[in-house]
Amino acid sequence: MRVHFKTGYDHDIRLFPDAREALRYAALLAVAIALPVLLDDFLLGEATNVLIWAIAGMGLMLLTGHAGQPSLGHAAFLAAGCYANAILMDRFGLPFLASFALAGILTGLIGVLIAIPALRLHGIYLAIATLALSILTEDIVVLAEPWTGGVAGMTAPPISIAGVEVDRLASPDLFYWLCLAVAVLVTLGYRNILRAPLGRAFVSIRDSEISAQAMGVDPARTKAAAFGLSCMTTGWAGALMGHFFFTFNHEVFTVVISIQLLLMIVIGGLGSIHGAYYGAAVVGIVPQAINLARDAVAGALGGGAVAIPGLETGIFGLILIVFILFEPLGIHGRLVKWRLYFELFPFYRRDMFRRQRSYLKTERLR
Amino acid sequence: MTLLEVRDATVRFGGLTALEGVSCAVERGEIFAIVGPNGAGKSTLFNLISRFYQPASGDVRFEGESILARSPSDIAALGIARTFQNIELFERSTVLQNLLIGRHTRRRASLPSQIVFAPSVRREEIAHRGAVERIIDFLDLQPHREQTIAGLPYGVRKVVEIGRALAIEPRLILLDEPASGLSVEETGDMRFWIDDIRTRLGVTVLMVEHNMSLVSAVSDRVMVLAEGRVIALGTPAEVRTDRRVVEAYLGSETPAR
Numbered sequence: 047m048r049v050h051f052k053t054g055y056d057h058d059i060r061l062f063p064d065a066r067e068a069l070r071y072a073a074l075l076a077v078a079i080a081l082p083v084l085l086d087d088f089l090l091g092e093a094t095n096v097l098i099w100a101i102a103g104m105g106l107m108l109l110t111g112h113a114g115q116p117s118l119g120h121a122a123f124l125a126a127g128c129y130a131n132a133i134l135m136d137r138f139g140l141p142f143l144a145s146f147a148l149a150g151i152l153t154g155l156i157g158v159l160i161a162i163p164a165l166r167l168h169g170i171y172l173a174i175a176t177l178a179l180s181i182l183t184e185d186i187v188v189l190a191e192p193w194t195g196g197v198a199g200m201t202a203p204p205i206s207i208a209g210v211e212v213d214r215l216a217s218p219d220l221f222y223w224l225c226l227a228v229a230v231l232v233t234l235g236y237r238n239i240l241r242a243p244l245g246r247a248f249v250s251i252r253d254s255e256i257s258a259q260a261m262g263v264d265p266a267r268t269k270a271a272a273f274g275l276s277c278m279t280t281g282w283a284g285a286l287m288g289h290f291f292f293t294f295n296h297e298v299f300t301v302v303i304s305i306q307l308l309l310m311i312v313i314g315g316l317g318s319i320h321g322a323y324y325g326a327a328v329v330g331i332v333p334q335a336i337n338l339a340r341d342a343v344a345g346a347l348g349g350g351a352v353a354i355p356g357l358e359t360g361i362f363g364l365i366l367i368v369f370i371l372f373e374p375l376g377i378h379g380r381l382v383k384w385r386l387y388f389e390l391f392p393f394y395r396r397d398m399f400r401r402q403r404s405y406l407k408t409e410r411l412r
Numbered sequence: 413m414t415l416l417e418v419r420d421a422t423v424r425f426g427g428l429t430a431l432e433g434v435s436c437a438v439e440r441g442e443i444f445a446i447v448g449p450n451g452a453g454k455s456t457l458f459n460l461i462s463r464f465y466q467p468a469s470g471d472v473r474f475e476g477e478s479i480l481a482r483s484p485s486d487i488a489a490l491g492i493a494r495t496f497q498n499i500e501l502f503e504r505s506t507v508l509q510n511l512l513i514g515r516h517t518r519r520r521a522s523l524p525s526q527i528v529f530a531p532s533v534r535r536e537e538i539a540h541r542g543a544v545e546r547i548i549d550f551l552d553l554q555p556h557r558e559q560t561i562a563g564l565p566y567g568v569r570k571v572v573e574i575g576r577a578l579a580i581e582p583r584l585i586l587l588d589e590p591a592s593g594l595s596v597e598e599t600g601d602m603r604f605w606i607d608d609i610r611t612r613l614g615v616t617v618l619m620v621e622h623n624m625s626l627v628s629a630v631s632d633r634v635m636v637l638a639e640g641r642v643i644a645l646g647t648p649a650e651v652r653t654d655r656r657v658v659e660a661y662l663g664s665e666t667p668a669r
Contacts (some may be wrong), residue, residue: 055537055538055541055542055545056534056538058508058541059534059537059538059541235527235528238526238527238528238529239526239527241529241537242521242526242529242533242537243515243516243519243521243526244523244526246505246509246512246513246516247513247516249502249504249505249509250502250513250516253501253502253503253504253505254500254501254502254503256464256496256500257496257500257501257502258485258513259464259483259484259485260462260484260487260488260493260494260496260500261488261513261514261516261517261576261580262485262486262487262488262489262516262517262580263485263513263516264483264485265485271523317504
């Protein structure tokens with residue numbers, strides 16, 4: 047097991063505990079940058095999809111995983127970011143970078159506005175309220191037809207950054223790098239918040255609202271900040287999604303997307319940035335794997351293409367149940383355990399991560 | 413000089429009167445204990461001071477100003493810290509992170525500067541860390557610094573909670589049963605810490621405690637509550653021999669009333 051010999055407080059504050067860890071992430075980033083060379087266009091498209099989902103996942107992870115506020119309404123914020131970006135480019139002629147930044151900020155503001163009434167709700171009630179938001183989105187997109195194109199949908203305007211055309215189909219490499227850059231920046235910002243006072247305030251609200259208040263954390267303001275930052279990030283993911291799908295209408299951002307997002311962060315591991323990426327990988331890879339497996343089975347049986355309705359949803363549901371039953375900490379939690387197992391070998395004990403008996407919680411004061 | 417004053421406070425929950433016309437004044441620099449049988453209203457008084465409960469009548473004044481208009485999250489910034497009877501720590505965080513939350517009211521960094529983790533944020537974090545390390549030294553928490561709360565024994569959790577309250581750098585600390593559930597040795601340590609909090613850190617202590625030997629050993633004054641009313645107030649020796657106190661705890665020899 048590696049022991050970090052700390053010589054200053056900065057050792058606990060900086061991003062990487064030691065050079066080895068920093069190198070590991072540098073290598074990961076290098077591979078990520080080199081991916082367009084390594085993969086064909088189809089797989090690169092899948093990688094781009096995973097990155098966009100990971101950005102959206104980080105948005106929801108901040109709110110649900112760190113601030114402890116469940117949301118089933120994040121498809122609404124994906125839609126808000128997607129349409130805001132497209133409308134700002136289309137109608138107002140803003141360049142991509144400006145409209146992209148603004149789309150996120152606008153979505154964040156919408157999030158804060160929605161947070162204000164929603165903050166009176168806790169747990170399952172908050173989930174239900176945000177679910178309503180998800181359901182409303184579809185109708186709002188249809189009703190706002192003059193802006194959103196309604197049922198007919200909208201086409202994402204071409205992206206041009208400093209004179210370079212970035213197109214999902216014509217230059218998938220450039221679009222992939224764009225998504226990667228956004229993902230890296232969002233990850234850095236997320237990590238920074240977690241090591242700053244705001245991140246600790248989020249966690250305090252999640253774990254014990256009452257003692258957070260006694261420590262001077264204002265729950266309403268902290269939750270509003272969590273909603274704002276979460277929705278801003280999700281809005282950026284939505285804007286990228288719009289360009290990835292190229293055309294989109296009222297049917298794209300449904301409740302199913304919201305549920306899939308929540309499922310993604312639970313599978314990935316609540317309360318960790320890694321979890322958002324792992325979950326995005328699962329959500330990105332599983333549908334393709336299902337398609338391949340189905341075609342293989344159909345081929346073996348000698349039949350043509352088969353369609354099994356609800357297969358994908360069913361398999362996702364099954365994966366979720368398996369994780370909740372056997373690994374509530376998600377993929378990230380499982381990997382941490384494996385890593386610890388090898389680091390401590392042969393001293394790892396099975397109950398090392400078992401939750402200790404929790405002592406009486408202070409009775410609800412109001 | 414009076415630091416905290418409760419004036420004629422009455423708290424009702426529906427038909428139940430938890431506190432009735434309670435008045436007391438905590439002087440700066442003293443250790444003031446509140447004792448009383450279960451259901452006497454001790455924790456209600458604490459929750460009134462930390463603004464979780466609203467009184468039906470009466471006033472709570474801190475440093476001469478009424479704090480009734482303040483919300484629970486404003487109280488820490490005024491300089492009042494508290495612990496909870498059933499330990500309310502952030503279970504999935506380390507001891508260090510729990511203590512750092514106590515520095516929340518001292519933060520200066522703006523949201524954008526936190527997102528980019530500007531050098532000023534780093535300097536601030538290092539300063540907070542320094543303050544927290546002094547508390548870790550004060551309470552001998554060094555072996556547990558990096559441990560998550562979920563894995564800590566009960567006695568250590570109690571100390572961590574006091575540490576977290578001290579990280580606020582309060583002028584008044586409210587300790588809700590600091591020795592409950594502690595072993596004899598841990599209670600002995602707690603006694604010295606409570607004394608040190610007053611003498612070395614200069615923090616006024618208001619505590620609820622059942623352990624009378626601890627109360628007698630550290631407190632300057634004791635207030636006895638029973639059924640929501642103050643039945644005695646004085647030095648530990650005075651209170652222990654007070655007839656009404658003995659009655660409240662043991663019942664009277666001749667049937668009262």
